Amino acid sequence: MDRRESIKSLFVGAAAGSLALASCKPELSTVEREALSTGATNYGRTPEEDAQIAALHAQQFFSEHDLESLGVLCALILPANEDFPSATEVGVVDFIEFMAKDYEPFQTPLRGGLMWLDHQANKLFGAEFKKLEEGQQHEILEAIAYPDLHVPDSERPLEVRFFSLMRNLTLTGYFTTETGIKDLGYKGNIPNVWDGVPQEVLDQHGVAYEPEWLDKCIDQSTRGTQAEWDEDGNLLT
């Protein structure tokens, strides 16, 4: 069942590392700004749920320095391209701040991972990660961005796990914004009438509908007609 499967992958742990760009002030759409700014939501929360969200918004988990480092890191993970902004520009840092408060097991790996990043930056280049040049940031990330798939996630080095977690949160944060969904090209969540896979898509993937199967399916020109059956269950309308 979709419902069950869709929640399965939620909390995948992971590790550290990264590079940086200068931190940007997020450029949010009005809707995104509304959703992120306060606990006042408009998506069917119960009063208790709204109160819980408002309480989380009222807290601050990351320090200013952490937030700046996250901004640099998120933009290194998903920088702007010609058509779309970076993850940082669409508010992914705010999303990560919220998730750290909402899901306590994220807190130490994220905060500690950022400390590790500065430690590594200081050791190699004598400055905090966010202040390094982009080439230096890339150098740090190169060492932590490619997990060894033969090692189970839980046994990978902490900095690799940190970076994997950051990459996951950055991508999920980006692709669940209005901008990210436009970038992805998702066309749904809009009332429509499903009438099968477009022919060119069937051709592209080398599959076809069986005529006998199509005969069973709804003729969408009759969807508004009241259903009536004979006594053997044959649809008459």
Add this chain to the structure above:
Amino acid sequence: MQIKESSKMYDAVIVGSGAGGGMATKILSEAGLNIAVVEAGPHFDPANPEQQTQMKWPWESPRRGANTQRTFGDFDALYGGWDIPGEPYTRKDGTKFDWFRARMLGGRTNHWGRISLRFSERDFKHKDVDGLGENWPIGYEDVKPYYDKVDKLIGLFGSKENLPNEPDGFFLPPPKPRLHELFYIKGARKSNIPVIPSRMSMLTKRINPERGICFYCGQCNRSCSVYADFSAGSCLIFPAQKNGGQIDLYNNAMVREVLTNAEGKATGVSYINKTDRKEYTLRAKVVVLAASACSSARILLNSKSPQHPNGLGNSGDTVGKYLHDSTGSSRAAFVPDLVNRKQYNEDGVGGMHVYTPWWLDNKKLDFPRGYHIEVWGGMGMPNYGFGFNANEYNKFFGLKVGGYGNSLRSDVKKYYGSVVGFGGRGESVAQRDNYCEIDPSVVDQYGIPVLRFHYKWTDFERKQAKHMHETFEELIHNMGGEALSEAPGADREYGLEAPGRIIHEVGTTRMGTDPKTSVVNEFQQLHDAKNVFVVDAGPFVSQADKNPTWTILALSWRTCDYIVEQLKMQNI
């Protein structure tokens, strides 16, 4: 504390407002009875803008739909889950049973998968086939007229297939398969595994003027604001109210016990008002329990009196026994032929457009009873978790996994919609030693003793789960796919989910003719108290390789017809 008594005398009090209770509300109120419906959660209407999650976007949730607050994520309609604060339950002897509870008007029907299958004659009499478990005291011909009525009242899509174990009904035409479902059909055909259109209760066509028609947003788990899917509130309780039914709805009211008199007959129920935390009583001529299999068993076991010292309906010590859930195991695959997809809207209905009913002969297998296969996949709306391990499938092409930068954008798009998943959902054999009982040491926040579970899978279910994975691997191979995980071995019970996880728990007030081995008769009437009925899945003797809802609805209707008749004859 003083228990507050209502002076009003109801014809019937119905405990619970899901499939069984919703149907009872409609049938009994339309027969002119004066009804109280007692629901442990708040009012819910998917058309209420303040409660609506349908057609919302992921960014409207600050957690992007993650499941840190609601069990199935922020946009799922359900209030409740396996763990409810202040409402504990316990387990013993290493039991892993997880107990799912809804707390809202309409219950779990607000978010369920809408898979609406009829039991067959074989399903009702499976002991005759393999000697295991027990037969139902009724057969398909007893229930068929009610299945027919449920089909026409509520509506479902499907197709006439003339399969002996999958009785046909009054179907609306099904939607066309999606791309990944065409791959599934092709893969299944290679192994002679049957695939047919799904049978699910969404309206692909108009069924009455009050309900909308599906507009294919794929979000039935959010509950449909135009009532194009079946939920007990939208399709049963609200119409019953609009039809002028005498229905008093008690929300946030947690029933503690059924009250009985000196003759042992029920006189009503007592409940805790969750808002003021006081205890109240309601008086009624008939009590209809529809609180869910385990909740109704709990209410009965907590209803002790001099006439019913072992709990109401429990003179045969059978309440809570024979608890069983569907078996379940799942697997997913990456299908290389599904990469680089063109984008178009394939949301469809919420869930699968095609499925595989059980197709093999158990005489040739090392386990009894079958399973059906559910299919998922496609280019769904991104939600929390989307983009995790974005380019993991690079490993199948010998490419590097991980990294950073703009290549991740193209990786996400390349693999979007390339995964197909399979869920096996099968029949377990009911065992007397799988049960729930009252834990005398633990109380919930309303002062009510809680349930304790004892449940062990047997080799029957483990072998069935092993067979599911063998089938999944064959299907994955036929589709040219790569399994995303190893086949779970004996150490993990072949991937068999813990009982309770499939949320089809049934059997705790089983139906039968002998009061020593059953709790209710064929009309779901307690052997021990003629004016108490159970219309949830508690009376199920066995649960088939089917989802229980359509049978709950049909049996609840059948029972309500009997209640009306018995009241007229003044037998109860």
